[in-house]
Amino acid sequence: MRTSWLLTGFLSFCGISLLASSTPAARPPQYLTLRRNGAALPTDSISSRFEVSPNESRVLTLTIVPAEAPDDPGLTIMVDEFKPVPAVYRFKEILSGHIREASYRVGNVAAESKACALNDGEVRVTAVDTAHHLLTGTYRAVLCQTNVARAAARRxxxxxxxxxxxxxx
Structure with missing residues (x-):
């Protein structure tokens, strides 16, 4: 017993601790919200994903899946020319040759942002944590239903x- 105390004391003196624990850096809090026409929908954080392509003309793809339909594609927003810095990416700029569009497929509802006359959606990235690969911000997409007659299509x-x-x- 005395020997183990002496050994522990010697190792501590040399800067080696047997009981020291290295605490990993705390991960920032994560959240993902979705509202459809103002009504809050819980999201499935396992099926939802954000991806950035590794090439020069980076494409950011946000896939946000409602918890009620984890096997459906959900809302997909594509933003090209993505830079990992805070910025606003507006859908209206689609006329400039940038790809900024959204699609939504859940259950029997299919909708696309390009199907609407007014395409005023945006992705606003307010913070980028490259160490933890974490994006913070907001999104808004206006989509028109495409799987029904135009007169019956919902916005x-x-x-x-x-x-x-x-x-x-």
Missing amino acids: LVLEGTFAFPYEVR
Whole structure:
């Protein structure tokens, strides 16, 4: 017993601790919200994902899946020319040749942002944590239903906030 105390004391004196634990850096809090026409929908954080392509003209793809339909594609927003810095990416700039569009497929509802006459959606990135691969910001997409006759098509406004991890793929 005395020997183990002496050994522990010697190792501590040399800067080696047997009981020391290295605490990993705390991960920032994560959240992902979705509202459809103002009504809050819980999201499935396992099926939802944010991806950034690794090439020069980076494409950011946000896939936000409602918890009620984890096997459906959900809301997908594509933003090209993405830079990992805080910025606003507006859908109206689609006329400039940038790809900024959204689609929504849940259950029997299919909608696209390009189907609406007014395409005023945006992705607003307010913070980028490259160490933890975390994006923070808001999104808003206006989509029009495409799987029904034009006269019966509904307009959907999908919006929310995020502090969510992204993958480079």
